[in-house]
Amino acid sequence: MNRRILIIDDEEDIRQVAALSLETVAGWEVMMANSGAQGLARAVDYQPDAILLDVMMPGMDGPSTFRELRKNPATAKIPVLLLTAKVQSTDQRRFADLGVEAVLFKPFDPLTLATQIASVLSWG
């Protein structure tokens, strides 16, 4: 099944590698946003099947963006997976407690990113 994914990350290299990975490996359709604010707008317009959301971004960071997504009825039910380069367990617990579907880690393996997402979201 063709899935639609929104990637929100301020780092262009990460956005491009993740998009390449999901498009090439899984054949999913990918939309990108370079900030939390842009991501909120694109999530409303694009209505993705899932959002891959970076944690550390200038301005509105990942957790703040997630809270805004949940507040808006148009985006409240879209599954969100946080993407972070933070490896400390206290950070991981804090992110998991937000209520996101999963916390994925950078660096990710481009060959298996789609499988990870599909597994978390039970996309058979």
Add this chain to the structure above:
Amino acid sequence: MDYSVESSSLAGALDSLWYRFLPEMESRVETLISAAEAAQSGPLSSEQREEAHSAAHKLAGVLGTFGLSRGTALARELERLFLEQTEWRPIAAERLLADAAELRVIVGGRK
């Protein structure tokens, strides 16, 4: 669900992205080298530390994606060291420079 793909088909596209973003990677490494060199003679300003910490964090998140797992490990170590560099310690400063220099070789050596 398992998405099977020839790794070579993805590898070529990843190589293209690597060369596209190489100048940015090298610029981040040079930020680390400059800060590590400055740390040899005394404490860094909070601005220098923040800039170096941010460059290390970004490299840590991306280098392994391009197959440079040692690069990610070094960048993580630098991220930690710059965060802790609030007080000047000569041994830590030496470590910063050695790690940053190795990172430069790793980034410059990826084909």
